[in-house]
Each structure stands twice: as C-alpha cells, then as structure tokens.
Amino acid sequence: MTETARLSWKDVRDAIHARILDSTYGPGDKLPKDQCLAEQLGCARTTVQRAMRDLSDSGIVERRRKGGTHVRADPVTRATLDIPITRKEVEQKGAVYGYQLVNLGSLEAPLAVRTKFELSGPTTMLHVEALHLADHRPYIFEDRWVSIDTVPEIADVDLSVESANEWLVRNRPYSRCDLRFYAIKASKRHARLLDIAPDEALFVMERTTWIGTKPITTVKAVTTPGYQLLTEI
Amino acid sequence: MTETARLSWKDVRDAIHARILDSTYGPGDKLPKDQCLAEQLGCARTTVQRAMRDLSDSGIVERRRKGGTHVRADPVTRATLDIPITRKEVEQKGAVYGYQLVNLGSLEAPLAVRTKFELSGPTTMLHVEALHLADHRPYIFEDRWVSIDTVPEIADVDLSVESANEWLVRNRPYSRCDLRFYAIKASKRHARLLDIAPDEALFVMERTTWIGTKPITTVKAVTTPGYQLLTEI
C-alpha cells in the first residue's frame, strides 16, 4: 500500500495523453520538459522520453530540440495502412483465391509510368495485366509495369502461374514505396474483365516501389465494386 | 583511424535491413539474437533493440519473446496516412478555402450510423451536411453525424460559419479512429452539390471517432473527381 509497481512507459504515455484529452494541455500548449514530468510522475526521464516518442509518432505532440514539446495545434488523423498480398487478403476472407494472366509483353513504358518513376529517357519495361479472383469471380485487376533493368529475373518467372504481385513482394524487397488511392469510372474493358456494368465506380490503389533509387515496379490495382480499404484497429 | 564514431541505432537498422535486402536473411529466416548482433556490429544490445523495434514497426521483421526475430514471410505494404483538416489541405495547395453549410438537423440516427458506432438502441444525433470549397469550387462534400450525448457543446457552435470538421478536431480529441476508403457513383444530389456530371466516380473517405467507448462523430467525405489520397514520403 506504499509503493505500487513502477510506472511503465505506456502508463506515462496514457497519463500525458489523458491530460491532453481533458484539456489540461490544449492544442498548441507547451508541455513541461521531460525531466519535470518524470519527477511529477515518479519515473526516469528515459521513460518519459519513450512515452513522448510514441505520442509524437501518433501525431499527438510535436517535439523540437531546445524548443520543447507542444500539443499539435493542427491535429491530423494519422493511421497505419497494411496492404497484404492479394492472395492472402482473399484467403483471409475465407474465399478461394484464383489468378489469371490477361496480357504480357515487353514494351516502351508510357509517359505516365516514366513520370511515376521520375525517369527521363525512353525505357522498355515488362507490362503485365492480370486478374485476381475470389471464389472464381473477378476481385482485383492489376495493371503492372516492371523494370527489366532492376529486375531481370522477372523474365524467367512464369507469370501465367504465379502472380507478379506475389513473386515481387517475396523476392524483391523495396526501400521506398509510394501509394495513391482514387476512384475511376469503369471503362468498357474494365467492365468486361471484371464482369460488371460499365460506368460503375471503382476504387483504385496505385503502388510504386524502388530499391535505392532504382525503380522496381508500379501497379494500378483496380478493385471490384464494393471493395473497401480499412485501417488497422 | 582506429575507432570510428560509435554506431547509431539508425546505422544498425540500416545494416540489418541491408542484409535482408541482399537476401543474407530471406523471408521467414530467423535472425541472430540481439546480443549476438550487438557483438557482431560492435554496439550495445539496447541499440540493436532500438533498431529492431523500428524494423518491426515497419513490418519488415517480426519479433516474439523467446521465439526470436524473423524476417516477415508474408510481407505487407505498410504506410502511414496523414489526413489533415480540410481547410489546411486546401490552403496547402495554394487555393482559397471556402465553407458552406448545406443542411443541419437533429434527428434519429439511421441504422448504418448506429452500426458504425456499435450502438443498439435508437439515438438522436446531429446531422450536418456541408461543402468545403477550393477556389470557390466544390472540393469535398461532408455528410456527418455527431453524438449529442458525447458532444453537447456542438449545439452552441454556429455551424454555418465554422465547419464541424474543424471545431471537432480542435475541441474534441479522440482516442479511437476508424477509417475506410471506397468509391461510389455520384447520385443526382451529389452531382448537383458538387457541380459535376451524374454517374461520375467519386472517392470517399469515411472516418468514425470515439472518446473511450463513447461515440463522437462519423463522417463521410465525398471528394470531387480527380481527388487522390497519397501516403507520406
């Protein structure tokens, strides 16, 4: 009944977060310095530091050397997205995964692709179009360009059997990844491939990856109507 | 020329990451234990721990007590999304921000809303529809429900002047937030409000927030054609 267990950094984080939530410290306010909070709460400064890093990662506070710690004045909604391999995603839902190569060829990358990769000159790339199926129905149509320079081994992969999505993600780790999400109206070709009505609204996920400064792949994943992307809870 | 500067945890992280990238350790492989890596690299275990936590947060490795550290067998694309206040987003683009209240009323929350909040009984909530403008053109249409129980002060806010988006985010921090993204076909009402053609494909962001277990607000932000959501670089 005298001393309870020592404080964990999560306790400290929650204590500080609670003070922000109950407006003890409002948006833009400066928080006491680590050392001070450590004394107030009865722990080491290292523990406060650990807690603060978490709050900072979550976008709740901002820290600057010498400047101190402030509650973010313009809060942002910060979330972490996990995009799994499509096969895993389908299996996760309890559906049967299927894969179907639609089109494959080595050709000049269009300007849009070169722009994504920040390439200037003309470049030949591998173009792969494929369907991912869930329970034998179209699920996602992927339109992919792969850098032959960076990933020459892709030529030896039988893309009619194994999806480029899976092979690349397993064999070609990346060091940089850009994502973008938007909506498009289904073209006639999309409608035919995905077996839906034309003019349907489709959710699109675009992903571009590099290893160092060298481009690996860029893929446009066109989902079927009803598809939703959720954040982790 | 004997001893260089001591290793930073970022150096250690990059060294380990490099070994994963060059397939010294492939997907699913077990990594040496922290202590061992610390000796190999010439630093304290704490430093390896710090590096490993970062790799773990990035989804590159998985760690389990006693089980050790493994390179993720099923890599996921993990990214952090920042969704700012809409006004800030518009101003960031160098456009003039505008706001326009479309509809306001206190009424019975529909089932879809109650489901999102995991509420069982009938509940009266504040329903707010508003337009965010960029350079005097419609930018985002927001369809929002606010819990009057949790946020009674919302009744005193003049929502014809200040957006609920901004007031809530500044005055009502949340402890939990769910996000979902998808595409819809513009209804006639959407078309009229957003000044676009009907049947256009629109990108939608839905956000639901709680404080503890108490619901705060759920909002469906319907964007105009061409809108793209990007990850941070």
Place this chain on the structure above:
DNA sequence: TGACATAATATGTGCATACATAATAATCAA
C-alpha cells in the same frame, strides 16, 4: 542597428545493468 559568434537548454542517443514477461522446451506425474 545588424551581423555573427557564443552560451544556454530541451530533446535525442548510447551504454551498462538489472529485472520483467511471454513463449517455448524440458520434466515429471498419472
């Protein structure tokens, strides 16, 4: 006054150490 060097300061990092915790492996009883 303004430019530039200098001091002060809050956060960031590295390390040694001790102990906590979770998950596995080993052990032993029934």
Place this chain on the structure above:
DNA sequence: TTGATTATTATGTATGCACATATTATGTCA
C-alpha cells in the same frame, strides 16, 4: 501417451548517467 508443472530463453522494459545535437537566446563587435 497425455497433461500439467517447471525451467529456460529471447525479447521487453526501467533506470542512471554521460554526451550529442539542434535550436533558441544572448552577447559582442563593427
């Protein structure tokens, strides 16, 4: 063989301390 108990082990956490680094505040000189 099975099932419960116990030991082992790799990661996780807390602490004190010293020093690094970035940034602000101060002071100095032209």
